[in-house]
Amino acid sequence: MFTSKQIATFSDLEHSLYSYIIKNIDKVIYMRIRDLANVTHVSTTTILRFCKKLDCDGFSEFKVKLKMYQEGQEERNDILTGEKSLTEFLERTLTQDFQSKINDIAKVIAKAQRVVFIGIGSSGILAEYGSRYFSGLKKFAFYIKDPFLPIHEQYIEDSVTIVLSVSGETSTTLAQVNQFKQEGSVIVSITNNADSALAKLSDYNLAYYVSTEFVGNTNLTTQIPVVYLLERLAKATYQEMS
Template sequence: MMFQPEEVSKLNTLESLVFDFIIKSPEKIQEMTIRDLASQVHVSTSTIVRLCTKLGFEGWADLKFYIKGQFREKTPEEQHYDNMLEFDMFLRRMNTQQYQNKLNQAAKMIAKADYTVFLGLGTSGSLSDYATKYFVNTGIRSFVISDPFQAIQVKGLGEVVAVILSVSGETDQVVNKELEFKAEGAKIISITNNEDTTVAKLADLQISYNLVMEWSKQYPLGNLTTQLPVLAILEILSHKAIDFVVQDS
């Protein structure tokens, strides 16, 4: 859906929530009246009217008609645009007080821990390795587990926080390792695309980024969901955590 970035940037917090729902559920909104949408997203109908106007449409019906016309095979350029728009909406959500409170809570857990352990497989494994280097460079003692068969032995290391990275939140090897961490007494922070997953539900604190999943057209199992939100979360957590460490020292 080719909305103009300069128009999207004018949206306030409530309008951004509505816009986020629209781009994630284009088929669902085709059956919705403006009152249905207002009830679904918990805003007023006037908020939706302002959203439509800011995006250059005459009203809700005009916006729905435009979105209906977008149901076709997307070019790679349009798909790339949608991915960047998704990331922009994530940044807006991340800057809300509610999301910042969750990041602060996670950062305090890491700051109090003697060690932070990162775990992930595939792309998440590469991000875990990157996070470990980044956290160590920040001044936080960290290490990574990238082998799903490596035994979990953290008893005797003091207080340990395990940061579990998983896009799907349902990979069996990751869930099993998370259970091992819990059995060893580690605190768990999960970073997943969706909070309604096994990995997130097992965690002491879950952080999600809620993007539309993207898959490769040539390789059906190729998950191409952008991991830019994960990088942002990890880097922000490292800076927040070391700030808490400094404050307590």
């Protein structure tokens, strides 16, 4: 709604109408067409022509789409207000217990011959980043991007597998992790909570607990805590190896 192409077709009167609507969406979605005509000093014909340019059959359909547009804007605004959960996460990482957990995992990674990273979607992108970061700190690491890749014993012999998943419930990831675990790899998971199936399947779990955010079916939960945990874990591992 309100694409740049549509806005470019507006007349001066329609631009004035558009400006009023954008500033007063809460009011307009409950107005009758005559009410809107009165407050904007345009004719009902101008309003109907305006609606038609926005691919609406009439004013009623326009108000329905306008309400959906408003809800979408509110959803996007909610996504931009995650500072509190991030602040709480950072405060938790400063506790002695959390630091001890990081150090315990780092000791296990330092002793392993290799580190295997796995993840799907945005978690997969961060898994690749994690493998490069660990490699940069002189720990041999690689990323498996294909969850259906046949796993041979030499891939995971004397290894630690670091698994990234927001929900910790992705079936393909769980199947892959279960196979690695059966082959003897130590499983470290980084998830949004410690009650997920993946967290319970793991030997070690780091949970970051931030608000889950979706736009439609797309999970847009912030991944800032994951980047922080990967870098902190890599540095702690490097110190253990020094």
